[in-house]
Amino acid sequence: MKATIWHNPACGTSRKTLAILEETPGVEVTVVEYLKQPYTAGKLEQLFKSAGIGARDALRLRGTDAEERGLKDADEATIIAAMAANPAYVERPFVETDKGARLCRPQDKVHEIL
Template sequence: MKATIWHNPNCGTSRKTLAILEEAPGIELTVVEYLKTPPSAETLARLYRDAGLTPQQGLRLRGTDAEERGLPEADNSTVLAAMAADPILIERPLVETDKGVRLCRPQEKVREIL
């Protein structure tokens, strides 16, 4: 099974999720350090749609200026554009497999799509 994780190596939850993926048998893993290689607004829209989340639910508030910028109340396209331009606004980690997409907070949520 193929799996892609949008990963931040400085995040403990992201590291723990990555470890679960690395230990899972039969996983062909792609690791994307999204702060270095940000996903496009279109990719984010697809990931959130497939995860059953709104872009606002995927917005990282802690340690960002998202609230000061009014992003929690902004429309989807504004939030997605802000995330694509400033990927620190993306809550992590996002994981995609053949079985779906999850925002893996807590990290155990990744098991739902393995």
């Protein structure tokens, strides 16, 4: 099975999720450091749809100025545009396999798509 993780090496949850993927037999992992290779708006839309969540559910407020910028109450298109422009606004980590996508907070959510 192939799995892609949108990873932030500075994040403990992201590191734990990556470890689960690497320790699972038969999983071929692709790591995308999204702060270096930002999401496109289209990819964000696809991940959110596959995960069954909205952009607001994936908006990272802690450690960002997203709330001060009014993103907490913004519409989906505005949030996605802001996330594409500043990937730090995206909560982490996202993992995608052929079984779907998940925002893996907590990291054990990754098991739902393995």
